[in-house]
Amino acid sequence: MKTSIERKKAIFQKTDGYCHICHSKLGFSNYGRQSTKGAWQIDHSKAKANGGSNHMNNLFAACISCNIQKGTKRTKTTRAQYGNTRAPFSKAKKQKIKNGNTAVGGVIGGLIGSVFGPVGAVVGAGVGAAIGNGSSPKK
Numbered sequence: 363m364k365t366s367i368e369r370k371k372a373i374f375q376k377t378d379g380y381c382h383i384c385h386s387k388l389g390f391s392n393y394g395r396q397s398t399k400g401a402w403q404i405d406h407s408k409a410k411a412n413g414g415s416n417h418m419n420n421l422f423a424a425c426i427s428c429n430i431q432k433g434t435k436r437t438k439t440t441r442a443q444y445g446n447t448r449a450p451f452s453k454a455k456k457q458k459i460k461n462g463n464t465a466v467g468g469v470i471g472g473l474i475g476s477v478f479g480p481v482g483a484v485v486g487a488g489v490g491a492a493i494g495n496g497s498s499p500k501k
């Protein structure tokens with residue numbers, strides 16, 4: 363079955379152009395070109411031999427070597443060999459996470475600032491000095 367360029371693009375973009383197994387960067391134009399930089403293939407997450415479908419949710423971009431190595435093994439098992447538990451995120455998903463993290467970072471930054479900020483440092487120094495003075499033996 364020949365895969366249309368639109369379909370390839372959609373699959374490629376699902377993981378923002380990274381191999382879903384080892385997370386290496388793939389080169390879109392090197393689809394199917396073994397031993398070129400970023401050469402990739404479409405992997406059936408659940409192998410066709412195991413009843414996997416041709417639906418988009420079962421298709422991922424993978425290095426040719428990863429795809430061969432994976433064979434009919436489970437995606438989870440093969441990803442685990444690279445210390446990965448999931449496919450790389452798409453660009454849209456990454457952006458979403460980035461925006462979320464910025465908001466969370468701001469809140470945490472605010473909290474840290476309120477605890478350890480300039481005022482906190484001054485109060486801390488004052489308390490530290492008081493304790494230090496109190497505990498020093500009287501001359």
Ligand SMILES: [Zn+2]
Nearest residue numbers: 381384425428
């Ligand atoms: Zn790979």
